[in-house]
Amino acid sequence: MPGRGESTLTGTQFRDRVAELAEDLDLTVDKELYVGRRLWGSRRRIDLILTDPESGQRLGIECKYQRTAGTAQEKLPAVIADIESWPIDGIVAYDGPGFSANMRAYLDSTGKAIAFDDLEVWLRLYFGLELRG
Numbered sequence: 001m002p003g004r005g006e007s008t009l010t011g012t013q014f015r016d017r018v019a020e021l022a023e024d025l026d027l028t029v030d031k032e033l034y035v036g037r038r039l040w041g042s043r044r045r046i047d048l049i050l051t052d053p054e055s056g057q058r059l060g061i062e063c064k065y066q067r068t069a070g071t072a073q074e075k076l077p078a079v080i081a082d083i084e085s086w087p088i089d090g091i092v093a094y095d096g097p098g099f100s101a102n103m104r105a106y107l108d109s110t111g112k113a114i115a116f117d118d119l120e121v122w123l124r125l126y127f128g129l130e131l132r133g
Contacts, residue, residue: 009096014065014116015047018093021120022050025129035060038082046086052127059126060090066098076103080112089126093119 009017019029028051038044048061062079076092083090094107095116107113114122124131 009065009067011063011065014095015063018061018063018116018119019048022048022123025120025123025127026053027051027123027127028053035087036085044082044086046090049088050123050127055128057127058088059123060086060088062090062092064092064094064096066094066096068098069100070098076107076113080107080110083112091122 015031019031022029030049030051031047033046033049034043035046036044046060047063050059050061051057060083062083064076064079076094079092083092090112092107092113093116094104094113099107104115108115121131123129
């Protein structure tokens with residue numbers, strides 16, 4: 001998304017950007033909740049929990065931003081697998097120029113990862129919110 005200063009984002013700033021989008025959709029946002037243990041035993045922290053205040057429906061989101069190419073993206077298959085053990089539905093929201101084309105294709109193919117550019121429509125569909133034309 002040219003012109004948004006994306007290349008200077010940090011992971012925390014990206015998480016906050018996702019939270020802001022959710023709040024703009026009138027969803028309640030909780031940040032950094034600890035929920036059980038990960039596959040490898042460490043405490044599980046979910047970046048964001050979104051709740052529809054009307055229905056009570058919840059969604060967990062792991063927010064991943066990668067500014068430069070590197071091996072951090074190689075941890076994402078484990079994150080996708082970990083989401084399966086959450087007590088609520090969950091996805092990975094991702095963005096940044098550092099993700100390889102192959103990793104973007106993998107993430108998109110899982111059905112558990114959404115590029116930031118597609119996230120608003122995805123959230124509207126998931127929570128049954130009005131779609132914009």
